[in-house]
Amino acid sequence: MGMIGRAGDHEWSQRRLSHYVEGELRPRARRRLTRHARGCVDCGRGIRAMRALVYALQGLDGLAGVRAPATIFDRVRLAGPGGSASPLNT
């Protein structure tokens, strides 16, 4: 790993990779991390990995034929409009 810049930049950067990818760092902190990552193989790879992770997680969001079971309203049906669970009776 390259330790260019202030002492402690590496640990500091590693703890903020997710914030960096999320765009949550203030401009000064963002510049600090960007500057460090240019000279640090670990942090450069960390940024790419964190971006890839978020991208891959977004790709998990396929309903891909998964449908709610037909039973999902069974308890509501049992409660019914006049049942003890009716909002009219609570």
Place this chain on the structure above:
Amino acid sequence: MMAGPDGHVPDSAETEASLLARAQAGDVAAFGRLSGAYADRLYMLLVRLLGDRAEAEDVAQEVMLRAWRGITRFRGQSSYFTWLYRIAVNEANRALDKRARRPAGVSIGAPELELPAAPEEEPSRQAENSELRRALNQALAGLPPPLRTAIVLRDVEGLSTREAAEIAGVGQAAFKSRLHQARLRVRAAVGDEALVSSGG
């Protein structure tokens, strides 16, 4: 979109506001049409949080019942979707608490989370992505519930931080902290090489 308890599929002319008003007046069919619009997504969320389809089905029924029982208390301070999801997360947490009190040996069941690969992917890419999906699902299943909820709501479901924090029932700062911790753990579990080579 699925049919409600009366088997009726909603038509687009029925607005959420009118369905909500009728549901709050005790119209169970209107409640079904209102909530049925979110049923698939809600069920999928529960599968992800619980890692078990049978348990997710049971909890989904309970979520709908609790929503029906509490519908008159819904004041529109958040969207109906947010309110329903909040009930779902609470019920999932309750189920996970119950599970934690059971004797050891009951696993999260990550294989339940497998979803088919997108059909347009090339076979080699499908295999790679399938491997990555498996690793991601296992890593998600291994997270403590509050961290899993945060990363599923924000990254998998794609909700805004504000909305996801509201559903999780915590402030935005606490939510972000959970999200970042969750990402660090999942990244460590899956490995940088697998992530970077996935082309994301």
